[in-house]
Amino acid sequence: YLIEEVLQQQYPEVRNFLVQTSILERMNGNLCNAVMRKSDSQDILLKLDQDNLFIIQLDESREWYRYHHLFRDLLQHRLKIGIVDDEVRNLHLRCSQWYERNGYIEEAINHSLAGQQWERAIELIQMPEIQGHTVRTLTILTWLKQIPEELLRANIPLYWNYVWALEGTGQYEVVEDCLKYLESNYDDNGILGMIAVVRASVAASIGDFVRTKEYAEKALSILPPDHEGVDLISGTLAGLYISENRFAEAEPLMKRNYEFFKRGGYIPTAVLMFTWIAIIAFLKGELHKAVETFQEVINLAGEHPANATHVCQAHHHLGGVYYERNELDLAALHHCKAIELYQPSMIFGSQQLDWTYLHYARTCIALGDINGALQAIEKADQLLDRSNPVQRARNAAYHVAIALSMGDEATVSRWMENLEKLEDTISVTLDCPESVLFLVDIKKGETCAAEKLAEQCDFFAPQGLNTMLIRIRIRQALNSSNADVALDYLADALRMAKKEGHIRPFVDHGMTLAPLLRQAITRNLEKTFSSKLLDIIEAEERQRKIRKAAMSTSPLAPGILSKRELEVLQLVAKGLSNQQIAERLTIGLSTAKTHVYHIFDKLDAKDRLQAVTVARELKLIE
Incomplete structure (x- = not known):
């Protein structure tokens, strides 16, 4: 019906227009003029639109159109049987040229490939705006798979594009086949070094950190220091060091990797590296620098979909920095922003989202919003992977923290029993409230806890990670039965914390720390800062007592149940x-x-x- 009743009733000029423009997914007058070598295409499009000839307008100005999908399929069938291949290729070439002139590079590439204009497609794919990774890896891989393999192999930079696109989409067996081809056909240190770089990246992706290190070290031994492969492998090595909490060694590598990707326009990867640079600044105790860097992460990421994960992470970590400084309203603001950005699609997985809910619960506790904390931890519990002992221990620790803030000893005891079963999974990280870690120390006993804390201190001190050291020193002070030794530990923590305003690591211990702070004030140990901390602790304790009294003396008050x-x-x-x-x-x-x-x-x-x-x-x- 379509062919006989529609096509055959059109004038030959219109029929030819319909068939030849069927190569276009969308079209306007200027594009059709370029493809058809005509000057009246806009008039034809308007007439087709008026006649309702299976054409759909895409904008109110009637500039852009497309054919109904079924009608286009039939037109393309007629194109295939009625026009020789060389002419079809020329149609695609003229289309590609128009798209390139008008800045639509991806469309230009698609039509070059459709017209089997391989050299032109290769030239377009290697343009800076495409190489800058503004295009999805899967899109690049789809393009490159259409190009004959002998042409890919003859163009080494493009072949590396192909290898990295395969690696980025998890096709590791095909990657290895490509590397073996390169290995057997080239004896160039640059290529051999890059082979080691790719193998290190694959090993890291599958969690084989022994081979990651082996290949990374091989790459560094082969490649000259200024080779881009060293820039690439820096990120892989940095990730390996971070997995081992070796942040001081990871930082310079991460910075080099960030500069490389930013310089090359690989913004999503650069943003990931920049996020880690901000996290390390926080761990080093550089709170003001961390805030500035996380804000820069958000600005650099912009609104590009590929950066959405990093924007959420930046807001999450900003909430953590503001919490550290006791700027609780700002902390809550950024936690809520992270939750808002995570929720719509859950594409980033529950592990990030439940972590944010737990940190928001911690902030709610500090603000005295117990119902808010309970609701937040309930959300985190719903997202909990119960097969993961680390996550179970982390959630249990936050339940303990909420119960402590309510003075609910029975609930504290019950959750501590759960926590003790998972004790080996708790490390000195920022995932566990400090007051709860101290209860774990008490359970271990002074000697055992002292040994463990000293071991942690020896590990983090050479790295200059003051945020970690402040926490360890406070717990060493609380754990020591020797008053002078305890004050020495506390004085060290106060000294590190004063400049950048680390407040919550002290305050979160509540009245447990108050006696030591009073002694510090008496001995003029950072007296002003110690007094400030004690004032906050005592004010929060008064509010806690008021809440508890209200609950115990007025249980019948309206709204007492959430x-x-x-x-x-x-x-x-x-x-x-x-x-x-x-x-x-x-x-x-x-x-x-x-x-x-x-x-x-x-x-x-x-x-x-x-x-x-x-x-x-x-x-x-x-």
Whole structure:
């Protein structure tokens, strides 16, 4: 019907126009003029539009159009059987040339490839704007796979493009085949060194860090210091060192890698390196520099989709830096921004999102917003990978921190039991609240804890990681039974913390640290800074007591139960068990138990029946 009733009824000029412009996914008058070597294409397009001839306008100005997909398929079939291949290739060539002149390089490449204009396609693919990785790796790989392999191999820079595109899309076996070809056909140190660079990158991607180091060292032994392969391998080695907490060794390599990718226009990769540079600045205790660098990360990333992960990470870490400085409103602002950016698609995985929820819960605790903290940790529990012992230990630690802030000793004890089962997974990282790590120290005993802390101090001190050392020194002070030794440790922590304003590592220990701070003030150890810390601790303790008193003396006050607690109470009234409540609300069993415990506490109830009875008397439930 389409061919007979539509095509055959058109004038030959229009019929020819329809068939030849079917190579275009979208079209306007100027493009069609270039392809058809005509000057009246816009008039033809308008007439086709008016006649409703299976053409769809793409903008209100009636400049851009496309054919209905089925109609275009039929036109392309007619093109294939009615026009010789050389003429079709010329159509694609003229189309490619028009796209290039008008700045549509990707479209120009597509039509060069469709017209089998291989040399032209290669020239376009090697243009700086394409090599700058503004184009997705999979797109580049799709292009290169269309070019005959002998042409790729004859152009070594382009062949490396092909190898890296394969590596970037996880096609490691094909990568190895390409490397073996290069290895057997070239005896050039530059190429052999780059082969080692690629193999190191593949090994790192699959988690084989022994081979990563082996190939990286081989590359460095072959390549001259100013070779771009050294720039590339710097990032791989830096990642290896970071996995081993060797941040001081990673930093210069990361900076070199960042400069290389930024200079070459590889912005997504440059942003990743820059993010790590900011994180290392934070770990070194350079809080102001960390804030500036994370802001630069956000600015450099812009709104490009490939950088979305790094923007979220930057907001997450900015929240952590502001928390460190006790700028709690700013911390909460950036945590919420990170959560907002992660949520729409969850494409970055729950591990980043649940981490942000936990840090937001920590900030809520400091702000005195216990309900906010409970809601945040509930979100984190929903995202928890329960097969991962490190994540389970981390979440348990935050439950302990919330219970400590509420003075809820029974809940602290219960969560500490869970934490002790996973104790070996807890390391000196920023994933675990300091007050909880100190409780772990107490469980170990003074001697064992002292040995472990000294070992950690010896590891981080040579790297100059003051943010880590401040935390270790505070715990060493609290752990020591010798008053003079304890004050020496505390004085060292105060000295490192004063300049950049590290406040929360001290304050998060609460009244546990207050006696040592009073002694420090008496002995003029950073007296002004020590007094500031003590004032914050005592103010937060007063607020905590006020909250606890309000809960214990006025359990019947309106709004005493959170929205989630009311939901749990309704299910308790229906006779559901804790496990059934957890399944109904899609929360963890431990979270359900925590909610039930808090309901009992707030309603001053000893069991479920009493809790439901009191709730009905208060008209909290029907």
